[in-house]
Amino acid sequence: MIEHIVLVKFSQETTNGQKQELIRRTLELKNIIPGIVDIQQGINFSDRSQGYEVGLTVRFKDRESLENYGPHPAHQEIVTYLKQIGMEDSIIVDFEI
Structure with missing residues (x-):
């Protein structure tokens, strides 16, 4: 199995509601x-x-599942939303368990 970890930093203008919507999506x-x-x-x-x-x-x-995740249209919608709400930085770590 593969563990994919992402940490996200936002601009000060990003609201808690936008973060909650990100989580829901x-x-x-x-x-x-x-x-x-x-x-x-x-x-x-x-x-x-x-x-x-x-x-x-x-x-x-x-x-293979991780490789298919990145370009998947549903994941790309999340990436677009992150940019729209003010993502400033992210850290991504992938490892096998």
């Missing part, structure tokens, strides 16, 4: 994109996050 991907075993996302509450406000973990059945 992202969690729907489990029912849309093949190969997703589990998906979790939430707003950070720790003061150790260095400004990264939203965390995402996606567990895939294999590397």
